[in-house]
Amino acid sequence: xxxxxxxxxxxxxxxxxxxxxxxxxxxxxxxxxxxxxxxxxxxxxxxxxxxxxxxxxxxxxxxxxxxxxxxxxxxxxxxxxxxxxxxxxxxxxxxxxxxxxxxxxxxxxxxxxxxxxxxxxxxxxxxx
Numbered sequence: 582x583x584x585x586x587x588x589x590x591x592x593x594x595x596x597x598x599x600x601x602x603x604x605x606x607x608x609x610x611x612x613x614x615x616x617x618x619x620x621x622x623x624x625x626x627x628x629x630x631x632x633x634x635x636x637x638x639x640x641x642x643x644x645x646x647x648x649x650x651x652x653x654x655x656x657x658x659x660x661x662x663x664x665x666x667x668x669x670x671x672x673x674x675x676x677x678x679x680x681x682x683x684x685x686x687x688x689x690x691x692x693x694x695x696x697x698x699x700x701x702x703x704x705x706x707x708x709x
Contacts, residue, residue: 600635
């Protein structure tokens, strides 16, 4: 099954998403429902941020995005920021795992980012 406009990435047998665990999913749910700012920040920094960072790195490096304006680290940070901004949209009652939801959001954002980088690069080349 191929999708137009998207790069299909094959997963090697035996690999898993060890960075995005059941504890990460619980932390996301806690982050959504808690009113305690300190505890929410701790949950985000200790559980959610590392998982989002790994996921964003995977997509940025898999797509091979190379921007003349931003470093790969900045692209990863932008993707993590996007995931943070969408954290409230995940609904645990819809029976989707947090990993599946955020993986799709991350891929969509990275694909969009790739389009913007192409346009930026074309503009960058024209200005030279």
